[in-house]
Amino acid sequence: MLFNSYPFIFLFLPITLLGYFAFGRLGNLAPVIWLALASLAFYSFSNWQFVALLLASIAFNYGIGYLLIERSLAPAPRFAVLTAGVAGDLIVLGIFKYAGFLAANLDALFLTGITLHVLLPVGISFYTFTQIAFLVDAYRGNVARYALPHYALFVTYFPHLIAGPILHHKDMIPQFERAETKRPDAHLILCGLMIFAIGLFKKTGLADGIQPLVATAFGSGNPSFDQAWIGALAYAFQLYFDFSGYCDMAIGISLMFGIFLPLNFNSPYKATSIVDFWRRWHMTLSQFLRDYLYIPLGGNRRGRVLRYVNLMITMLLGGLWHGAAWTFVVWGALHGFYLCVNHAWSNYGPSAPPRLAPLAKFASVVLTFLAVVVAWVFFRADSIAQAQFILSRMVDPGHVSFGRGEIADFGFLVVYAALAWLAPNTQEIMGYDHGNRRVGDAIGVWRMRPVLIYATAAVLAFGILGISQHSEFIYFRF
Known part of the structure; x- marks a missing residue:
């Protein structure tokens, strides 16, 4: 779905706003969950086949981040966990974004006859970089423990999900946690x-x-x-x-x-x-x-x-x-x-x-x-x-x-x-x-x-x- 489209301007945005502020009367968590679900719906309009990949990426990075935030591991295992997390993100990004490019260049050099046409998930570069920054900061001890709904919204937040900006957890998640953002401000x-x-x-x-x-x-x-x-x-x-x-x-x-x-x-x-x-x-x-x-x-x-x-x-x-x-x-x-x-x-x-x-x-x-x-x-x-x-x-x-x-x-x-x-x-x-x-x-x-x-x-x-x-x-x- 595009920001510059009639369905977004006249349907998705008004419904999402009304739902967000309506759920804001029920507490601090309900509007966060609503907005995260709305963001997934926004993403699925044009990339429904990659919603599972996005959810898997969120679960993987949240789990890796949880291990790093707990700081119960020794330095060497913690670094190994960070390496595994960043490598996992980059491997997924590499497969979807660069596998076809690599295959084409290998074919040009060695006449392998191998060609790959991989459909690129929209926004994968942005949500991958966002989560890599989260993991590195967690390893450095600069991340507080966040609830899963707030983290999921941080990654999927639809105004940034497709083409940025690349968000930072310290800037965004505290805003999602504040109660005053759940009430309409004219x-x-x-x-x-x-x-x-x-x-x-x-x-x-x-x-x-x-x-x-x-x-x-x-x-x-x-x-x-x-x-x-x-x-x-x-x-x-x-x-x-x-x-x-x-x-x-x-x-x-x-x-x-x-x-x-x-x-x-x-x-x-x-x-x-x-x-x-x-x-x-x-x-x-x-x-x-x-x-x-x-x-x-x-x-x-x-x-x-x-x-x-x-x-x-x-x-x-x-x-x-x-x-x-x-x-x-x-x-x-x-x-x-x-x-x-x-x-x-x-x-x-x-x-x-x-x-x-x-x-x-x-x-x-x-x-x-x-x-x-x-x-x-x-x-x-x-x-x-x-x-x-x-x-x-x-x-x-x-x-x-x-x-x-x-x-x-x-x-x-x-x-x-x-x-x-x-x-x-x-x-x-x-x-x-x-x-x-x-x-x-x-x-x-x-x-x-x-x-x-x-x-x-x-x-x-x-x-x-x-x-x-x-x-x-x-x-x-x-």
Whole structure:
């Protein structure tokens, strides 16, 4: 089921909200169970054949976590239990996500004749990483004992289940345990509806609206210089507003239940460096890779050379996490290279004179964006060969077909660029403060309630009118 669908907006979400608050009158546990069951129902609409796998994953990780939390085992057996738990998660993820990729590469190398076509469970990367973080923290002694219903809801919570954010138990389970979240809060419901409406419009009005331009480069066998740039830039903005819209909708839905989700998107095209970009793009994935991969590898504690090696390993695995294809490996390698260059420049590069600081900042934003666009070409391309050909056309102004259509397309892209760089993002508009659990203060929601209700209704209407028959979020495939 998609957030941007009529069944979700007009049936599933209202029924789930009403049931959650109705069960809230019966105690603290009943609404948790209701919401966990509703989340499983949400998942089963599109992936009913993998519900058993999801439940088995929850039971397995909860059992492993229970053994680690009890701390009754000696250090060596505890480490073995952790290893078994993480290995079990990665084996399941590997079978479903990478077995076909491995078989295809073995066939290409050794002509084995073996081909595998494994159906990928939606959301498996997200709920696997969420639970691996839980197990590692349990081993480190940073996890309290949680009731099974609360843990099950933590994993299955439908606003995050399909495409993130990657949740952390310390942030989410205490919110599920609090009694006050089981009662309707008109302020949070209104703010949640406003954020949901903005996200829906980003998806159906902006991301889906620019999708046809992407084919200018990626759907054409022989794009010209200007067509290659139009397609590459269009995909950069399509992915930007698609993922931004999903993150807004997830936060807005969760707010209606009184639950604050962590920020996962913060105007990444305003970044002044690749390091800054990864602090703003898919923020929870960046934090996971840093805390559970980069730092355990040694981080920057073992000298600068190993720091660069660790960065490359982290980003290569981050690329593979996004998809089982060499294009994603190259995308991860490019970002690893960018990060190494960024850190080297920070250590050895000159600083801009104070009077040139504004110009240097502008140049940094443009250079960072162009580097990201180049990497996005590999992210979107069907093959490395296609990506290389598109990039070759992007640096070959000798092949130009600038006509009336291309001029109109570039004008269209300018509007998207202005929104990405000049407009405030949703959390700035709404004053969303995940850390302090506050929202709406910046715009005086109650003082301006009539105006905001009308504005929300208008944006929501535009978003609903833009719903196409079936338009998945791009991150659903990861």
